[in-house]
Amino acid sequence: MATTKRTTKPKPSPADEPVPCTPCGGTGNVSTTVRVGRKRRPVGQQDGLCLNCFGSGTDPDA
Structure with missing residues (x-):
């Protein structure tokens, strides 16, 4: 019986x-x-799009 070569995927590093x-x-x-x-009293909060990442959630400077 022939031997089979097994390869493993490299684990992603934290930088990836x-x-x-x-x-x-x-x-x-x-x-x-x-x-x-x-008198401009606060009544609540409203959600909006993040202007730093434009809604993607990832840091654009990294």
């Missing part, structure tokens, strides 16, 4: 993994406080 974006924490969304009224 994408680095999460700092402002959004890797989610792609950031929250902004919504203010209303004459």
Whole structure:
């Protein structure tokens, strides 16, 4: 019987993994406080697209 050659895939190093974006924490969304009224009182928060990574969640500078 002939011997078979077995190869294994190399394990990905930590440098190969994408680095999460700092402002959004890797989610792609950031929250902004919504203010209303004459005295500009805060009433809640609204989700929006992260302008650092444009919603991808990965750090563009890494």
